[in-house]
Amino acid sequence: MKKLTNLAAGLLLSCATYATSDQPFTQAVSVKYHVPAGLQLLKVITDYNDNVQVLTSQGFYRLSGNDLVRDLRFRPLAQKIPVDVTTRETSGHLYYLYADKCLTNGYAGVPYINLPLNKYNRVAVDATGRMLLSGNNALAIGNNGKLQELPLIGEGVQSMAANAGEFFILSAKAVYRFDGTKFVPLHAVNGATAMAFNDNDIILATTHGYYGINRRTGDTSLSLQVRVPVPDIRELLVVNGHIWAGTPEGAFMKTDSGTYRYFASRRWLDQDAVKSMAADSKGDVYILTATGLNKIAFIQQTLAQKAAYFERKIRERHIRYGFIANLQLNPPGDVGSAEMADTDNDGLWSSFYLGSQAFRYAVTHEPMAKRYAWEAFEAFERILSINQLTGFPSRTFERKGYKNSDPERWRDSPDPEWEWKGHTSSDEYVAYIWVAAVLHEMVAETPTEKQRVTAFIDKIMTHILDHQYTLVDIDNKPTLWARWGPEYINWYPTTIGDRRLGSTTIMAGLQLAYALTGKERYKTEAYKLINKYGYLKNIGIDYRTIKPTPGYLHMGIDMGMGDWNHSDDEMAFLTYWVLYNYAFTDELKQQYKGAIRNHWEVERPEKNALWNLITKATAGDQDTAATTWWLQTFPMDQITWTIKNSNRKDITLLPPNFRHQYTEVLLPLDELPTHRHNANAFTLDGGHGGESELAGDEFLLPYWMARYLKVLE
Structure with missing residues (x-):
């Protein structure tokens, strides 16, 4: 791992030139x-x-x-x-x-x-x-x-x-x-x-x-x-030269740049019909409706303070057996009523939090960050040990009788007190290689700690190779999506993203497994996929050529129909860190760089801080302004309120397109529906009436990565 350590040191040095100082900024809160x-x-x-x-x-x-x-x-x-x-x-x-x-x-x-x-x-x-x-x-x-x-x-x-x-x-x-x-x-x-x-x-x-x-x-x-x-x-109000308007559909404020901040939905107001407004000497605005009194406050905080808020919030109410948990709220919006519930992708969502703590530890060496990372990893280790299969990772687990999501996919554990969820998918697999990479690289310091990570990824990758590049569930059948064999991957035309994505994720996993275990089997298989089955060529497919391609049916699903898959973007970018940093050769790294840059250029309008930072750490490209903007506008309120923006008259709507980029310019994140990295950032309307709350680890990972890469100081 000495080579990786030297690479990381060089990367940090090159990023230092572009560091942005973490100065206080104005955050709107309700x-x-x-x-x-x-x-x-x-x-x-x-x-x-x-x-x-x-x-x-x-x-x-x-x-x-x-x-x-x-x-x-x-x-x-x-x-x-x-x-x-x-x-x-x-x-x-x-x-x-x-x-x-x-x-x-x-x-x-x-x-x-x-x-x-x-x-x-x-x-x-x-x-x-x-x-x-x-x-x-x-x-x-x-x-x-x-x-x-x-x-x-x-x-x-x-x-x-x-x-x-x-x-x-x-x-x-x-x-x-x-x-x-x-x-x-x-x-x-x-x-x-x-x-x-x-x-x-x-x-x-x-x-x-x-x-x-x-x-x-x-x-x-x-x-x-x-x-x-x-x-x-x-209603009208002028506060420090800014025009405020109260409407039947919320309030808005004209900014210094001439754009408008729009405060509507229960993220901001108890209801949207504004009756009266008043301001205090700090510039905070009180908005009265028929049923409530609300304040739009403008606080000064640094990104470090914002991160501290999410760190505390997560430890207070979002940790379930080490996993990051969504909260179910009943009544809606009442965090005091929170119940932690399993989801379809506990591993994937938890990988963001584990990753954040790994980067946090690499930056600060705080013992608590290391503890939190290992506590999360205990959940990943248990997804292997809780079921009766060899090397098969469960999606999640729960005490018997309390399962929440997809009840038909749950199986009995050898431990009669527990159940585990099967049908594990490729996005969960991406979480495994991601957490193994960053944990091994940044947190595991002793031989024993490194061996824990190595054993985890070795078991999973051995299972995949022993089962012809699939994850095979308790029914002795491959799961729906966890498939990486040539007959499946190369069945897709180059215009369907699964061909490129599947090649990328399996190649990253094989490279990682070889680097951690030293087993030649992983390297041999990887080069067989490259030389015999064209996986490297697949990884280089131009993302700009992805388009609707109907007629390719997989288990009754037309894989070429539908919209751009933003969940695939999430899987790809997490994988890029592993793919690039664990490449067998510098020549491969250069080819991976081009593939990563190609994808980032397509994604750049979304301003996603995590995609920007992973691209910076691999291909060398960055959009520092977009990264800072994304971190600053990330909503403090992570409750899934129902949000509506399609009624707005201040936005430029684009014609229908494959990527569903609805607007010319991305709205601030705190005016959009609460969403994870796997969602379309341009979605204008959405939410679930405040019935659940996300944790905020989607903020913490890019924040600590920005600190690690010295993009932010």
């Missing part, structure tokens, strides 16, 4: 607050202390920790129900409008005015303390306890605001500005729904986008913006 049942929520507002209050039809409420509670602090007001609340311009003091008075507790409680009963239902307060009051057929300004009635504006008040020392009103027909004695039309509108202020502009919302006008002249300063996530805008 906070959902506990709201008492039955409240009719009307308006959210923040004061100058960043206290968050909510006006309801049952009274005035405030946030206390994570709970919305009745505001009982001021005893004279505790049982009163405001009809409106606002904050005074510039000072941020709260003003309460009641049926018969308007007052504040700021300024020692001095500002106060008695009002005719039930005449006014809206209030805005300017920097001098003047109170603009409106109601049905009523408009007035209160100042120093006196009420000055104003001429009405015919069509009634839709909303009003104080800004930069002036009062403005939005009606169904116009924007009005107060001239000192009356409100005069500034700009005629047609269906405007809300207004907000951005420096010298007034931003106006409509049901088909938003636009801006000059606050002095009323002239259009920003054309109608229709290429927005949801044009039907009902």
